[in-house]
Amino acid sequence: MSTLRFHAIKESLTNKPVLVEEKERRSDLFGKNVFNENTMRQYLTKDAFVGVMNAVQFGKKIDRNIADQVSSSMKDWALSKGVTHYTHWFQPLTGTTAEKHDAFFETIGNGMAVEKFGGSQLVQQEPDASSFPNGGIRNTFEARGYTAWDPTSPAFIYGTTLCIPTIFVAYTGEALDYKTPLLRALNAVDNAATDVCKYFDKNVKKVSSSLGWEQEYFLIDKVLAATRPDITLTGRTLLGHSSAKGQQLDDHYFGSIPNRALNFMRELETECMLLGIPVKTRHNEVAPNQFELAPIFEEANLAVDHNSLLMDIMGRVASRHNFKVLFHEKPFAGINGSGKHNNWSLSTDTGVNLLAPGKTPMSNLQFLTFFINTIKAVHENEELLRACIASASNDHRLGANEAPPAIISVFIGQQLTKVLEELEGVTKGKLSPEEKTELKLNVVGKIPDVLLDNTDRNRTSPFAFTGNKFEFRAVGSLANCGNPMTVLNTIVAKQLIDFKKEVDLLIEKKGLKKDEAVFNVLREYIKSTKAILFEGNGYGKEWEIEAEKRGLSNNKSTPEALRAKISKKSIALFEDMNVMSKVESQARYEIEMEAYIMHIQIESRVLGDIARNHIVPTAVKYQNILIENVKGLKEIFEDTYKTVSKEQINLIKEISSHIEGINANVTEMTNTRRKANTIEDVEEKALAYCYQVKPLFDDIRKHCDKLELLVDDEIWPLTKYRELLFTR
Numbered sequence: 130m131s132t133l134r135f136h137a138i139k140e141s142l143t144n145k146p147v148l149v150e151e152k153e154r155r156s157d158l159f160g161k162n163v164f165n166e167n168t169m170r171q172y173l174t175k176d177a178f179v180g181v182m183n184a185v186q187f188g189k190k191i192d193r194n195i196a197d198q199v200s201s202s203m204k205d206w207a208l209s210k211g212v213t214h215y216t217h218w219f220q221p222l223t224g225t226t227a228e229k230h231d232a233f234f235e236t237i238g239n240g241m242a243v244e245k246f247g248g249s250q251l252v253q254q255e256p257d258a259s260s261f262p263n264g265g266i267r268n269t270f271e272a273r274g275y276t277a278w279d280p281t282s283p284a285f286i287y288g289t290t291l292c293i294p295t296i297f298v299a300y301t302g303e304a305l306d307y308k309t310p311l312l313r314a315l316n317a318v319d320n321a322a323t324d325v326c327k328y329f330d331k332n333v334k335k336v337s338s339s340l341g342w343e344q345e346y347f348l349i350d351k352v353l354a355a356t357r358p359d360i361t362l363t364g365r366t367l368l369g370h371s372s373a374k375g376q377q378l379d380d381h382y383f384g385s386i387p388n389r390a391l392n393f394m395r396e397l398e399t400e401c402m403l404l405g406i407p408v409k410t411r412h413n414e415v416a417p418n419q420f421e422l423a424p425i426f427e428e429a430n431l432a433v434d435h436n437s438l439l440m441d442i443m444g445r446v447a448s449r450h451n452f453k454v455l456f457h458e459k460p461f462a463g464i465n466g467s468g469k470h471n472n473w474s475l476s477t478d479t480g481v482n483l484l485a486p487g488k489t490p491m492s493n494l495q496f497l498t499f500f501i502n503t504i505k506a507v508h509e510n511e512e513l514l515r516a517c518i519a520s521a522s523n524d525h526r527l528g529a530n531e532a533p534p535a536i537i538s539v540f541i542g543q544q545l546t547k548v549l550e551e552l553e554g555v556t557k558g559k560l561s562p563e564e565k566t567e568l569k570l571n572v573v574g575k576i577p578d579v580l581l582d583n584t585d586r587n588r589t590s591p592f593a594f595t596g597n598k599f600e601f602r603a604v605g606s607l608a609n610c611g612n613p614m615t616v617l618n619t620i621v622a623k624q625l626i627d628f629k630k631e632v633d634l635l636i637e638k639k640g641l642k643k644d645e646a647v648f649n650v651l652r653e654y655i656k657s658t659k660a661i662l663f664e665g666n667g668y669g670k671e672w673e674i675e676a677e678k679r680g681l682s683n684n685k686s687t688p689e690a691l692r693a694k695i696s697k698k699s700i701a702l703f704e705d706m707n708v709m710s711k712v713e714s715q716a717r718y719e720i721e722m723e724a725y726i727m728h729i730q731i732e733s734r735v736l737g738d739i740a741r742n743h744i745v746p747t748a749v750k751y752q753n754i755l756i757e758n759v760k761g762l763k764e765i766f767e768d769t770y771k772t773v774s775k776e777q778i779n780l781i782k783e784i785s786s787h788i789e790g791i792n793a794n795v796t797e798m799t800n801t802r803r804k805a806n807t808i809e810d811v812e813e814k815a816l817a818y819c820y821q822v823k824p825l826f827d828d829i830r831k832h833c834d835k836l837e838l839l840v841d842d843e844i845w846p847l848t849k850y851r852e853l854l855f856t857r
């Protein structure tokens with residue numbers, strides 16, 4: 130085994146940057162492999178084009194005749210680009226993407242064949258749902274599920290396959306993927322926000338939610354990563370002593386990108402351009418070998434698809450550059466983990482960003498309305514928001530002494546805090562003309578200026594307002610953004626509906642003018658949501674105590690956090706908003722709890738295996754060398770050998786104590802796991818894994834990492850942190 134590590138190191142040292150040619154301009158490459166509006170105009174009949182656009186913009190159904198025309202044109206386009214297969218591309222609840230390729234090729238008898246792709250194949254397929262997580266939805270006699278075309282996310286070509294983004298549902302209609310509830314949530318927020326917009330602008334017909342994600346990741350030399358069973362099987366290191374140099378010097382962040390990584394990025398970006406993923410920013414992150422990539426924001430459904438697709442492509446491109454890309458939230462102890470900030474906003478079909486201040490007092494009142502309603506939505510649903518970012522891997526980040534914390538709070542900056550303070554003083558009921566003028570001129574009217582010099586850059590808040598959007602920072606780097614985007618858009622939709630009811634009531638029953646009514650309701654919201662606003666540095670004991678006083682939840686682990694998903698309130702919320710039925714909410718809870726248990730279980734098994742079968746034998750081997758040495762010294766020095774071999778003897782003893790520590794803890798971990806496996810109740814079982822099995826990881830690791838410092842480097846089997854993190 131020890132030789133494998135050195136072979137790998139030797140091989141990794143010969144790696145050179147893989148040559149990448151960028152011949153075409155990015156703007157020319159952009160969307161070349163996408164069946165987008167431009168391509169559709171070329172390939173579709175006018176009827177078919179109008180049909181698809183109506184589906185995209187207004188959710189209108191596409192009839193079979195149009196589907197036939199679209200599929201036929203899609204096929205022609207794909208064949209012209211050398212495509213041989215098609216697939217329904219979807220995002221099951223496994224967290225990765227799924228595809229099953231079928232050839233266009235079909236025989237027609239007499240030894241002849243044609244390329245075929247009909248409307249029915251475009252619109253629907255029937256994969257077996259029983260092999261995907263379904264949380265008990267599938268009953269045994271009806272295992273089928275079906276995928277259905279989502280025309281709002283354009284088909285694309287990857288390699289020689291035409292990929293058609295689809296939803297994935299059980300035969301009984303329940304969602305089995307991330308996209309279905311997301312589309313429903315986007316529809317809910319569209320309706321609710323459009324209604325509220327009508328107070329300010331009657332022309333608004335549609336509101337879309339936008340998402341700009343920022344993907345953090347690590348790039349590790351492929352051969353080195355392959356020597357580590359923990360990285361291979363769990364995506365993170367379960368042990369390994371920290372490197373003498375880590376990120377202390379802060380010399381990686383925004384530093385010049387190492388050449389091998391840069392060439393990987395260039396090829397990745399070319400792939401992204403072809404697929405219409407508008408990547409724009411790339412830079413080194415804080416930790417060694419950690420990087421970030423961000424696109425220009427897009428409509429949320431498309432952005433979610435693009436992030437899932439990107440993660441898939443990154444793995445493939447990385448491999449060509451002899452890298453393994455790690456999306457895990459905490460692949461290495463002691464240095465920064467990775468997240469995926471979700472920048473979120475709402476915008477109208479008239480081109481207005483509802484979370485950006487405008488030029489007139491009225492448009493600023495509209496901004497304030499959406500701004501304050503979002504805060505209110507987060508305040509009312511902070512626990513659910515925490516739940517939607519919970520996973521075994523993200524637990525290492527949230528609340529584990531790394532920003533952001535497990536407590537959800539909202540950061541808005543000093544200037545906007547002041548604006549809210551002023552609004553809080555608005556008179557109850559009708560406003561005097563003077564007060565109205567004052568509000569328009571000096572409070573609402575000043576918002577754009579206020580935001581211009583909004584220099585507050587809080588970096589630790591889990592949910593921060595950043596000038597023209599909210600940034601949900603607690604999302605994990607490994608997550609499918611569909612989950613947080615579903616929850617965020619649903620809670621905002623619900624909040625906007627409640628808001629409209631309250632405003633309408635004041636207008637109808639109290640005879641208030643529209644803007645008076647809006648001011649009145651907003652004032653009450655400002656008063657009632659103070660607990661969620663927090664400007665400070667979000668981690669540490671002090672904030673935990675303060676947050677508890679404020680009544681904010683602090684669910685540190687996934688099993689605790691996920692409970693909020695099946696609370697009466699959450700189930701009712703999802704039902705009311707037509708986003709998920711009770712069965713769907715419960716199924717998702719089950720699936721995520723099961724996934725949590727399985728992740729910890731796998732990690733526990735891998736750790737037990739490495740500790741016992743790799744570390745202990747190595748320690749014994751080294752101990753034997755020491756024993757031989759002591760024996761030799763005894764031969765030479767006879768009676769005085771104890772003095773000359775004192776250090777060796779101490780080392781022998783120390784090694785024994787660590788071996789004992791490992792064995793005792795691995796045995797205890799195995800027994801605890803066995804006991805946990807007999808628990809029927811999923812929550813109880815997950816809690817047992819969380820609070821009984823997982824803590825033993827630390828004890829085992831401590832002994833292994835100590836041994837790493839004691840044992841001869843030459844025989845140490847596991848590639849060390851310094852090698853993994855500093856190989857460029």
Ligand code: ADP
Nearest residue numbers: 339340341342423424425426472473474597598
């Ligand atoms: P940072 O947060 O690193 O300072 P920026 O503020 O420039 O960076 O933007 C980060 C991300 O926010 C980018 O991916 C960008 O596309 C996205 N973004 C900008 N405006 C919006 C918006 N209105 N809606 C959603 N995302 C947005």
Ligand code: MG
Nearest residue numbers: 343470472600
């Ligand atoms: Mg950011």
